[in-house]
Amino acid sequence: MINCHRMHLFDVVNQYRAIFADDTSGSEENYDGGLLFSWSMHQITSHLQTLKVMLPKINEGGSLSNILDQCMYCAMGLGWVGLDFRGLLPSLFEEAVLNLFSKNMSTAVENFQLALDSHRWVPLPAVGFPANTVGEESQEDVTPPSYLMENPPLAVFINGVSAAMNELRPCAAISLKHVVAQELIKGLRAVSDSLLLYNTTRVLRANESGLFLSLCRAFIEVAYPHSATCFG
Structure with missing residues (x-):
């Protein structure tokens, strides 16, 4: 659609100017400033409105990045006939990227809550490093700590955070850094x-309470720092 829009709009503008090249009526500064200009602005506005409607429906960061590349190429091509609209694209795509990340973080929190509600508090075999040594790993290592496997609800949440980050990678905008950070903090706070809420509404036996406290400790000492490391 984007490529067809570029080709057709470019051809119409060039053909119009070629047909009316001998029209000397009006001042030079108003040349092409009437019907052609209004029609071209209508087409570009319609194109941007279509993007505004369709972008929130895209669920993959790679697809957003691909569409942005096509739109930038389209706008650059139309720049040859004075219709470069690249400056109007960032706000549309920034909103779409933020919306995508926000939805993925909400999904991560919802999945965590479901996993927590259905979790059975039974001891699991120790995996990886103990919690007090995980923080000593390299800050550049974004591999989820294997220790999280001892706490399945947290593992579900971190998987969701990793998925949200991976979708963000192809279309991350530096202008969204602080806003995205707030979305991540919002998810961690949730x-x-x-x-x-679980602690205040559930009655756990002594051994179950110990496992629950271990999960809370893993959230503070492992999951939270790992999420910050992934964000960078």
């Missing part, structure tokens, strides 16, 4: 609130 997990913390879920743990507090």
